[in-house]
Amino acid sequence: MARIRVAVNGFGTIGKRVAEAILKQPDMELVGVVKTKPDYVAKYAVSSGIPLYAPSDRLGAFKEKGIQVEGSLEDLLKKVDVVVDATPGGVGKEYKPIYERFGVKAIFQGGEKPEVAEVSFNTLCNYEEALGKKSVRVVSCNTTGLLRSICSLSKVAKIKKVRATIVRRASDPKEVKRGPINAIVPNPAKLPSHHAVDVKTVLPSLDIATTAVVVPTTLMHVHIVFAELEEGVTRDDVVSILEQTPRILLADAGLGLASTADLVEYARDLGRKRYDIPELVIWLDSVTVLGGREVVWMQAVHQESIVVPENIDAIRAVMEAAKSAEETIRITDRTLGLMNGRVP
Ligand code: NAD
Numbered sequence: 001m002a003r004i005r006v007a008v009n010g011f012g013t014i015g016k017r018v019a020e021a022i023l024k025q026p027d028m029e030l031v032g033v034v035k036t037k038p039d040y041v042a043k044y045a046v047s048s049g050i051p052l053y054a055p056s057d058r059l060g061a062f063k064e065k066g067i068q069v070e071g072s073l074e075d076l077l078k079k080v081d082v083v084v085d086a087t088p089g090g091v092g093k094e095y096k097p098i099y100e101r102f103g104v105k106a107i108f109q110g111g112e113k114p115e116v117a118e119v120s121f122n123t124l125c126n127y128e129e130a131l132g133k134k135s136v137r138v139v140s141c142n143t144t145g146l147l148r149s150i151c152s153l154s155k156v157a158k159i160k161k162v163r164a165t166i167v168r169r170a171s172d173p174k175e176v177k178r179g180p181i182n183a184i185v186p187n188p189a190k191l192p193s194h195h196a197v198d199v200k201t202v203l204p205s206l207d208i209a210t211t212a213v214v215v216p217t218t219l220m221h222v223h224i225v226f227a228e229l230e231e232g233v234t235r236d237d238v239v240s241i242l243e244q245t246p247r248i249l250l251a252d253a254g255l256g257l258a259s260t261a262d263l264v265e266y267a268r269d270l271g272r273k274r275y276d277i278p279e280l281v282i283w284l285d286s287v288t289v290l291g292g293r294e295v296v297w298m299q300a301v302h303q304e305s306i307v308v309p310e311n312i313d314a315i316r317a318v319m320e321a322a323k324s325a326e327e328t329i330r331i332t333d334r335t336l337g338l339m340n341g342r343v344p
Contacts, residue, residue: 003027004319007053007080007104009034009073009095011045013172013304014109015086017276018311019050022084024335025312027321032076038065077102082315085109092116096135105133105318107311110140110198120201122147123313124245127325130317138310142166142221143198145301146210148280149225150203152245153295156237158230160293161207166195167222168214172304180216187212220260220277221301232292239287243341246329247309249277250284250342251300257283257343260300266344267302276305279338309336 004027008019011033022030032051035042038061045052046068054062056072063069070076077083077098082105085092089111096116099106108116117137121130125147130136139147150162168187171178187193193212200206242248251257257266267275277300286298313328315321322328332338 001027003029004082004315004321005029005031005080006315007031007034007076007083008086009083010086010088010091011035011041012086012088013174014307014311015084016041016045017274017305017308018084018086019045020273021308021312021332021336022315023050025331026335027331028312028315031080032070034073034076038062038067042067073098074102077104080104082107082318084311084315085112100134106135107314107318108135108137110138110143110307112137114198114201120198121310121314121317122151122202123310123325123329124148124247125151125202127313127317127328130314131323132320133318136314136318137201138307138314139198139202140195141301141303141306142168142195142223143202144306144310145221145223145280145299146195146199146208146225147202148245148248149242149282149297149299150199150206150208150227152241152248153227153229153238156229156241157233159206160228160230162199162209162225162227164195164208164210164223164225166193166210166212167224168212169217169219169221169303170214171218173218175218180214182216185214187214217260219264219302221303222260223299223301225297225299227295229293229295233289233295235287235289238289238295239284242282242287246333246340247279247338248340249279249281250287251281252342252344253283253285255344257281263300263302274304276308277302278305278308278336279340280306284342309333309338312336 053076117135118133196208196210281300
């Protein structure tokens with residue numbers, strides 16, 4: 001079968017990771033990436049053998065800097081089946097009409113409003129809803145983390161309601177202009193935070209409320225989650241389902257994986273490129289069942305990489321190249337070296 005021809009528009013934090021993940025897929029071809037700035041990242045793409053394109057009004061800027069481009073965004077769109085839009089939040093919607101004009105299916109990111117796409121997406125929760133769609137929105141990093149654990153837990157018992165607090169990283173490591181550098185900021189002070197709203201774009205009937213604060217760190221987000229269930233469960237039931245769920249890692253704080261810094265150090269020890277942790281990490285020690293029907297846990301989300309596997313699955317979904325979540329997860333997780341179960 002012919003490989004799926006894919007373009008990536010935007011080669012920043014998410015775009016470069018998704019592009020490199022596409023290169024590892026046996027059923028996909030990365031035809032090119034689009035960058036607006038002729039900077040060191042553009043040179044990195046070219047030196048990695050990734051065909052580089054630019055918006056037509058930016059071609060001159062690349063020429064001036066002596067960086068080789070293969071053509072314009074429009075030239076690239078003529079050659080592909082799917083585009084992954086990884087432009088900054090809110091910019092993707094500006095490109096939507098162009099993708100439609102070229103008859104190219106589009107995968108958008110969580111920084112876009114849900115209306116940008118036909119469906120908001122998480123592989124473990126609603127893969128089948130994205131099959132054959134023209135456009136799909138992979139929800140944000142925090143929402144992806146919440147959905148992975150919630151959809152896993154929903155396999156042991158029906159969930160009555162979820163209450164969670166999101167402790168957000170202030171910025172990605174490369175962002176030098178964002179703060180806070182010495183404060184904890186309610187985000188926002190008025191409840192709920194947008195995360196609950198975003199979870200409901202995938203699970204509309206779930207009773208969920210979230211609060212959030214931003215803290216001065218760049219490594220990862222942390223969530224503290226309380227879920228009330230319709231039926232009684234044991235801690236073993238919960239741990240067992242989390243252990244079996246792909247893309248969820250159970251970390252033992254008692255063995256030293258006691259903070260986001262320890263998790264990042266572990267990813268470095270594993271030789272993970274850019275210390276990426278696309279798995280959702282749940283602290284095993286934190287998993288508690290209160291009164292039989294309330295489950296509590298703490299989880300860590302590596303914002304820069306957690307959405308990468310879902311982007312790959314979304315490409316297969318829109319092209320109907322994998323008929324089920326299990327089928328795409330098998331390929332994505334093997335090729336990206338994703339783990340599940342207990343670590344280390
Ligand atoms: P980024 O700023 O790191 O990268 C954006 C890329 O798009 C850069 O290469 C930039 O040069 C390019 N760009 C800027 N304007 C453009 C334009 N008009 N046309 C084409 N390209 C343009 O952003 P990011 O962090 O990778 O975020 C991309 C999307 O992913 C956003 O929707 C964001 O909300 C979402 N997201 C980000 C994170 C994260 O933590 N960084 C996590 C999950 C989802």
